Amino acid sequence: MKIICSKNELLKSMSISMKAVPSKTTMPILECVLIDASTDVIKFTTNDMELGIETIVQGSIAERGFIALDAKIFFDIIRKMPDNDVTISTDDNLNTTITCEKAKFNIGGKSGEDFSYLPIIEREDCVVISQFTLKDIIRQTIFSIAPNENNKLMTGELFQISGDILKVVSLDGHRISIRKVQLKESYSDKKVIVPGKTLNEISKILSGEMEDMVSIFFTQNHIVFEFDDTIVVSRLIEGEYFKIDQMISTDYETKILVNKMELLNCIDRATLFIKEGDKKPIIINIQDGFMKLNIDSQMGSMDEDVDIDKDGKDILIGFNPKFLIDALKVIDDEQIEMYLVNPKAPCIIRDEQNMYTYLILPVNFNQARQ
């Protein structure tokens, strides 16, 4: 095999491919990128068995062939090269020479035969959405997936399509995030659980431009994202997702309207006195016209009033401040509405159209104080 590509094109393609290279694995072939120039195009493929990425690389093929190279070493070599055309050539012993101007690197390759190719997916039933919207909806929900594998379902996000609405849900046992977006057309119903890792990686690759589109294909076990010169294939998480509609009540005893930035900055200040892993709650005393936020710790105390509009009863309630911050950070509205029932029932932050709903469980602060 012998191919010639510009350094920048290789850099761009490898930074996409690296997203499906596992940092730790017992199978060395998974640490490789497959460089496939056996047809008329140059394709880079990486695959960590859960997530696979295939991307087309612009360049010229002087001699057809394919080779698997350690992805990290190859990426590092490309990065250090002068800004010019790079030639990659292999010999019969899988020795690979990478040259650019006067610089010449030699590394050993692996036979492409051992490489795990991406599963072949029938591309039908495709949903089209802008890269901007997909990236945004991931950002607005990904923080409330569960970080560990104790409950596999919680490590993914529900992607549900009904008519022209895409609904994305994540939950971790302490909170639920729900976002809806309206699609340009209606589609048949779909309901899958996409691994959080896939969504994290894909949102790093997406351009985030409003005009750039991504096509999403659904199969029994896989979801496929196709955009620009890249195809991302991910396994789905098997199982029945939580029945979240039953968890979200529309009843409330107290409704408040508050400036989002004022509340966010105030909670952010309060976190100063909370060490990592500390379960100290922030205590919010909601009264007519204002809420008083208070935190006490060994380091000191902090209190501050925030102006609000209130409907309903006064309430004294405690929260893990991080959960409030996570939700407030991804809401774009200037004013937000919070709905409360009692100090033991969840607080819900949502807009009138229910395009977003964030549910947060309170903390029993009397227990926490003891």
Added chain:
Amino acid sequence: MKIICSKNELLKSMSISMKAVPSKTTMPILECVLIDASTDVIKFTTNDMELGIETIVQGSIAERGFIALDAKIFFDIIRKMPDNDVTISTDDNLNTTITCEKAKFNIGGKSGEDFSYLPIIEREDCVVISQFTLKDIIRQTIFSIAPNENNKLMTGELFQISGDILKVVSLDGHRISIRKVQLKESYSDKKVIVPGKTLNEISKILSGEMEDMVSIFFTQNHIVFEFDDTIVVSRLIEGEYFKIDQMISTDYETKILVNKMELLNCIDRATLFIKEGDKKPIIINIQDGFMKLNIDSQMGSMDEDVDIDKDGKDILIGFNPKFLIDALKVIDDEQIEMYLVNPKAPCIIRDEQNMYTYLILPVNFNQARQ
């Protein structure tokens, strides 16, 4: 005590003061900043017993007094405050209230009585230099101090003044860095060893502007840097510095002229195949018209030619690539001159006026290869 200062002024002063707050100490009072408003000015003092910083803070004093506050917590509180005037007031029990708009923090203070004030230094015999030059000369030499305390002298830098020349020297047993700058006037001879830590911290505080000046005072045991609203006092390292003039020979067998960026980029590429802590040398084969750089490792090999002008004998010599990179990075010249004797003798990079001299010991690559 009660003082009012703008958030930005407090931020600026505390980011200077923090440089003399130890990250680990058995004496909690050293973790404090002394806020002294007992006279007509507000002064912040921090002191880790080796390095002390005093800086004047703009603001108004409503009630005179002084207090010692945990520097890190105080700094964090200021950072999180709204962008407005901040009031700091203390009561008789050393409780300190920090308020800004509606935010109110309470923390416990310590009596300023226990605080270690800066030593009182007689300010005579002052050397004046621009902040730009001092910052630059530190950057150009600090990398070759020894990182550990096995040899205390090597953890500092020699500051030597003879006439109108300031000479700064650092060495770590493998290499020597020497920089000279011409001062605006002549001074009496001075020769002190300044701790590397002091120089690192002070170069973070210096503005680096050509027009801003710094006055340097020398005493038996201390060096004092005075600039803007800030005084930095540091202990000196005791002892007689190494006789470096004896180590630097002007004889050579081979002299080469090479483009600095080409050589630097080439060595940088070669380091790809060197893992942290690995002692693998880069091997340089100097011939007429070019030098061939080569590195071999388990990961692969790299070689590249760099054009040179050569006087004298061919030579094959090995180096720790990091040492070459460190020196090349701080040389501003486009072309550099390297002087070599034989594969076991040091290589010297210097300009014609001897304003900079970098000596680097070679590595015995035959041993290293085995």
